[in-house]
Amino acid sequence: MYYLYNYGAATNVGISHYQGVEKPTITRNVNRLEELGYLEQVKGKDNREKRIQLTKFGITIYEDVRVTIDQFEQEILGGITEEEQLKMIRMMKEIRNNIMK
Amino acid sequence: MYYLYNYGAATNVGISHYQGVEKPTITRNVNRLEELGYLEQVKGKDNREKRIQLTKFGITIYEDVRVTIDQFEQEILGGITEEEQLKMIRMMKEIRNNIMK
DNA sequence: CTATTATAGTTACTCACACTAACTATTACC
DNA sequence: GGTAATAGTTAGTGTGAGTAACTATAATAG
Numbered sequence: 001m002y003y004l005y006n007y008g009a010a011t012n013v014g015i016s017h018y019q020g021v022e023k024p025t026i027t028r029n030v031n032r033l034e035e036l037g038y039l040e041q042v043k044g045k046d047n048r049e050k051r052i053q054l055t056k057f058g059i060t061i062y063e064d065v066r067v068t069i070d071q072f073e074q075e076i077l078g079g080i081t082e083e084e085q086l087k088m089i090r091m092m093k094e095i096r097n098n099i100m101k
Numbered sequence: 102m103y104y105l106y107n108y109g110a111a112t113n114v115g116i117s118h119y120q121g122v123e124k125p126t127i128t129r130n131v132n133r134l135e136e137l138g139y140l141e142q143v144k145g146k147d148n149r150e151k152r153i154q155l156t157k158f159g160i161t162i163y164e165d166v167r168v169t170i171d172q173f174e175q176e177i178l179g180g181i182t183e184e185e186q187l188k189m190i191r192m193m194k195e196i197r198n199n200i201m202k
Numbered sequence: 203c204t205a206t207t208a209t210a211g212t213t214a215c216t217c218a219c220a221c222t223a224a225c226t227a228t229t230a231c232c
Numbered sequence: 233g234g235t236a237a238t239a240g241t242t243a244g245t246g247t248g249a250g251t252a253a254c255t256a257t258a259a260t261a262g
Contacts, residue, residue, distance in 0.1 A: 012211060025249055027212060048210040048257045076199040080192055091181055091189055098177040113240060126220055128241060149228045149239040 001038065001054060001062045009053035011044065033058070102139065102155060102163045110154035112145065134159070 003018050004010060010018070016026045030052055033039045038058035041050045054062065077085060104119050105111060111119075117127045131153055134140045139159035142151040155163065178186060 022250060023211065024213080046210080046258070050211075076196050078199050079195050084188070084192060087185070088189055088192055091185060094180050095177050098179050114238080123221060124240065125242080147229070147239080151240075
């Protein structure tokens, strides 16, 4: 939902690349979120692919939950300066890069 | 195995507290490591409890794997100074404390 | 233009990890 | 000495994700 909210509609494959998981995982999760009314699937111009997007309801839910998550993040980051957070993010990216090669 | 290596023999409950998981999880994992010959169980003085410890073989395996893990850690931490690592550990501890309360 | 190959997505099956509830056996305590 | 607590196990369940095999559609080589 984060991805769809920030980058717009996407295909199953697109999401699975973004998430770094296999396609069946996305199929399952999308189905669940669709049943909850958060997502909808529309045909792409290529008849094989389906474009997945947030519904109005899904957008509302996402924005709601986003607030809660942001608050939580603020709480658990108490006592850690903005500068330190940025440094930590940079280190983690570096570690990820190191793992990738 | 890390725990047993560094702190000596322990009970199921002791390990589960250390790991922060439930007892059945430890039972399963200990059984698996025992089948592999890495652990052995001996009676404690309390007849309810079993003290779990590394076998000679288990110690060898642990030390072997330890080397590999240490090397791996060195690699993925390339480009990150000792000082930064310590800072990151401190931040993570702080985040954990924040989560706990 | 057709036959082969590639792509998007789904289905079925499986694995790993850990949890809860319920149980046995032993020990502690009032 | 009987109830409560503790150590460990067993059985059943849930979550998350992977692989293999499949359908359907599109792309491309001959």
